[in-house]
Amino acid sequence: MAGLDAAARLALLGSPIACVDVGPDGLVRVANAAALHLCPAAVPGALASDPDLDHLVTQRVELAGGGALWLLSTLPAAEDAEHARFEKTPYGIVRVDRQGRILFINARARALWREGTVFVGEIFAGLFPDQAAAQVQSRLRSMLASGTACTTRVAEGFEITAGGRTFRSEPQLTFVPYYAPGRRLTGAVVHIHERAVEALRIALREAAAGQGTGGAVMDWRDRMRAFLDRLQDAVPHDRAVVSVLSRDRCWARPILVHPPADPPMPPGWAPLPAIELARLQSGPFTVDFPTLIDREPALADNPLVASHIASGLVANAALPIPEGAPEAILSLSSRQRGHFVDDDGQDWSDDAWPQPPFRSLVSLGLDPLLTGMLRRAERQEEETFRELALRMGCTESLGNATQILLQALVAQFQWDHAALFAVEPRDDGGQFRLFAQFPEFQDDGSRHPLALPPGYTQLLYAPTLGTQVELAQARKSGMLGSAVRAGRALVASDTHERDGLGDRPHFFRSPSAGHGSAMTVPIEFDGRIRWVLDTVSRHRNAFHADDGDRAGPLVRDLARQLDARRSAWMNKMLIEQIEQGVLITDAIGTLLRANARARDILGLVHGADLPEGRRLSEHACDPATHEFLAGDAPTGRIRLGPLGGLGSDVRVRRCPGTNETRDQVWLLDGADEKDWTYDRTYIQATVQEVARQVRGPLLMASTLAGRIARQAADGALPEIEQMRAEIGRADITFERLAEAIGARRDPRRTDDRVDMAELVHEVEEAFPQRDRDRLVLLELPPGLIVRGDRDRLRLVLRMTLGQLLACNPERITIGLEAHPDGRRVAGTLATSDPAPSEPPGPHTLLEAAAQAAR
Known part of the structure; x- marks a missing residue:
């Protein structure tokens, strides 16, 4: 319809609200008395855009078919209505002019400042601290310049009191342009969201x-x-x-x-x-x-x-x-x-x-915050058990490790009592004995009411499939063994309830008056139940199947730590009992473990920790050993010893590790231990031989002394040259005896580079001139160097040559050559007229003695 119908015009004319019906052409069609009172020019046929309407607040309602209905009110009345609406809002509202002075503030906003604060007529930004005031004033000017709404958050906001505590909020201010009639920008409306809940x-x-x-x-x-x-x-x-x-x-x-x-x-x-x-x-x-x-x-x-x-x-x-x-x-x-x-x-x-x-x-x-706290509790529980595993790994005994385990479980899960049972040796898993429990005593020293007596054992009844269940034996054994062997965490939550047979629930340990509920966690290794963790509570329904699902994996992981601890202890004892030297290194050769024999070879202190970061290559005593350690040969002969020492030869076998870290096991054969036995046998034989040789010269010396005494008594001159020669031979024999005894008392060896030509000349010079004249030393090859004990080689040469000189009156020719391995020397000894008493193969003795001196 075009404009208002007759009934609507009649209602408009009688309305106390100033109304003007304006046609599509912008001309006033009808105005009631209230409208004519506010605007006398609003007569029918007048233009609705008359300037007199600028002092009024106009609300336009479009009409179907064209035209509009204008609702007129004075500016103060419109402001009062708007302020009344602002008072009903749940957040603070402040209206300011273009200079930022407060024109209106609702009750919600007034409550944000202290009581007695003056608002109307004051600068709005002045209500904030200095830094925040500059921020508020700047945003207000920016909004007035652009004419568009903007939002800012004030860092130094309001103090909110809750429960006696004061919280500092960061309010959010939204500046909305405020237009007067005629679309004039006269100020702004500030919406204050104090964000108290966020604070x-x-x-x-x-x-x-x-x-x-x-x-x-x-x-x-x-x-x-x-x-x-x-x-x-x-x-x-x-x-x-x-x-x-x-x-x-x-x-x-x-x-x-x-x-x-x-x-x-x-x-x-x-x-x-x-x-x-x-x-x-x-x-x-x-x-x-x-x-x-x-x-x-x-x-x-x-x-x-x-x-x-x-x-x-x-x-x-x-x-x-x-x-x-x-x-x-x-x-x-x-x-x-x-x-x-x-x-x-x-x-x-x-x-x-x-x-x-x-x-x-x-x-x-609070939902995200509380959920995060529960997840944090779960992570802390996992971290607690990781630290527990580390603590158990640092203990010296399996008993201490189990006590740490039980104490931590009782504290973490707030159990009343926990006990760990181990399967009896030579048993098929039908009987378990108490291994550890906690707590065993109360603070006053008395036994805990749930503690088990020492030596407590528990039978399990496990009937096979198809056999008749003996109820009496099943009740006596506590929880059914077949269920325990199934590897499930079993829960008996209420001793007051009855099962289908009218009996109380089965417990792993025999129930007592103090039991209200129990939980049993079987622990399986290699297909067999090796341990059983059993915990009881005085309270009913203290455990649920979820507790078994939650504690079971953790307990089993920690029990694996116990089993690994036991295996490591047994491996350590086994390694210590091996007579060979046993070394374990990582992939780069760092020492991880060494038994007593290996510590002797490397010069390490017994019972002390291995030096941190020490590598096996640091104990290598020659380039050949370094080359062997750097290679991958499975066996070899190397030279190891203390840092800076000469070391000793050992036969070594490399066993590559199969674990993820590629650790290696080295077996050191006691080569020098066998040499030690040979040395002792050889020295004993040498001393016996020297003692046998000494008897004759001693008798000769005694005879010479008696003859000299008789000749001196008769006034005759003794045979000086003959006596000197005989006495010289006796001195040589005494010197041999002294060296042999010294070698027996101090059978230590050194690893010297021995020049054999020089050593032979030194031995030759030690003999009397008459014996030196009988020795013919062939020209030795250049660089005839061997490694061994120089003193022992000298002793062997002197004893061998002395024996040959005593047995052969003719000249003796000596020739020497080194073995290609640099560890042995072979001698060629020949006489111009061998005597029947010459010992067989003296060069063999020389070669064997040289080997023993390595």
């Missing part, structure tokens, strides 16, 4: 991530308590309980109660009512316990509900963690009935503060 979220996040004294890492329970203390300021409550849910979400177990309940809350699992589970899956909810029990009387027996009622708590608010698929519950309780009910009907902004308790709990958005 509280930051404070809660800081509390949850807090550190202990001195920057120490806090336990997850301490962090959770600090978080709940700060949450108490934002959401007042009397008790907070964090509970975890089972995988089937039918059971709940409190893991933290803050502050601690009096009387204490039972530590076990409690059934989760179906009605609560349905509410949790839909989000946070509130409930009053009396109302809940009136509706569901069976809940009065629920341990968690009964504990709250016993403490006088009646109101409760539950927050699922995380929402949608809850794994845990944050439950806040109060002694004031209806404390968490949000029934005031007020439109609360997410930024407004303070808010009702339940509204605060929802608006704080």
Whole structure:
């Protein structure tokens, strides 16, 4: 239709609101009395754009078919209506002019500053600290210059008080242009979002991530308590309980109660009512316990509900963690009935503060923070067990390692008592004996009520498939052995319940009056159950199948550490018992382990740790050894010894490792130990031979002395030359004896580079002139160098040549040649007229003696 119909015109003319019907051509068609009072020129046929309308606030409503209905009001009235609307907003509103002076401020904004602050007529930026004031004034000028809205966040914001604590927020200011009639820009409207809830979220996040004294890492329970203390300021409550849910979400177990309940809350699992589970899956909810029990009387027996009622708590608010698929519950309780009910009907902004308790709990958005804290607790638990494995690896005995394991498990899972059983030797797994338990004694020194007697053994009954089960034997043996051998973590949660036969649940250890529930974790190695971890509690329903799934893998991993510890100890003992030297090095030759024999060869201290970073190549005593160690030959003969020493020859066999680190095992054959035995035998034989040779010269010397005495008594001159020669031979024999005895007393060897030509000349010069004349030394090849004990080689040569000189009156020709390996020397001895008494093969003796001197 074109314009208003007759009925509408009649209603318009009688309306107290100033209305003008304007046609499509811009001419006034109808104006009521109120409109003519405000604007006398608004007569029919007049242009609606008359300048007199500029002092009015005009609201245009388009009409179907063309034209518009103008609603007129004075500027003060329009402002009052707009200010009334601003008062109803849940956030702060401030209207300023072009100079930044405050024209209007609503109650929500006034509450952000101290009481008594003057607002109207003051510069808005002056309400902020100096640095923030400059930021606010700059953004206002920018908005007025551009005529477009803008937003800024003030770093130095408002102080928000919650629970006696003061929080500093970072408010967000939005500047919106304010136009007067005629589209004149007269100022701005500032929307203030104080972000109080965000400030509280930051404070809660800081509390949850807090550190202990001195920057120490806090336990997850301490962090959770600090978080709940700060949450108490934002959401007042009397008790907070964090509970975890089972995988089937039918059971709940409190893991933290803050502050601690009096009387204490039972530590076990409690059934989760179906009605609560349905509410949790839909989000946070509130409930009053009396109302809940009136509706569901069976809940009065629920341990968690009964504990709250016993403490006088009646109101409760539950927050699922995380929402949608809850794994845990944050439950806040109060002694004031209806404390968490949000029934005031007020439109609360997410930024407004303070808010009702339940509204605060929802608006704080705690789900990500609480989920992160639970994940942190899981990671801390994993880290605890990694550190536990390291501690167990540093212990000296298997018994100490098991005590550390049990003590840590009891502390981590808050068990009452834990015991570790080991399968009896020479048993098929049907009997286990107590290996370790914790705690065994209480603080006052008395035995723990759940402790087992020393030497306790436990039988397992495991009937084979198809045989009849003997119930009496099964009951006596505790938990069925067939179930234990299945390798499952078994839980008996309630001794008061009865099974299908009317019996109490089976326990691994014989049940006693103090048992309320138990959990058994079998530990299998190489297809057999070697260990059994059994823990009991005084409380009912202290364990759930989820506990077995959670603790079982951790316990088995730690038990593998125990088994590896035992294997390492046995390997160490085995290596120490090997007579050969055993060295273990890594891929680059760093020493990892050495038994006593290997330490002797390398000159290392017994019982002390191996030098850190010491490599086997540092103990190599010649280039050939370095070359062998750098290669990959499986066997060889090398020279090893203390750092800076001459070392000794050893036969070595390299056994490449098969582990991931490519460790190598070196077997050092005691070559010098065999030489030692040979040396002792040889020296003993030498001394016996020298003693046999000494008898004749001693008798000769005694005879000569008597003859000289008689000749002197008769006045005759003795045969000086003959006596001198005989005495000289006797002196040589005494010298041989002295050297042999010295070699026996000090049978140490050195590794010298011996020039054989020089040594032969030295030995030749030691004989009397008459014997030297009988020795003919052939020209020796140049560079005739061997390695060995120089003194021992000299002794061998002197003894051999002395024996030949004593047995052969003719000249003796000596020729020497070195073996290609540089370790042996062969001698060629010949006489011009060999006597029948010449010992067979003297060159063989020389060669063997030279080998022994290596």
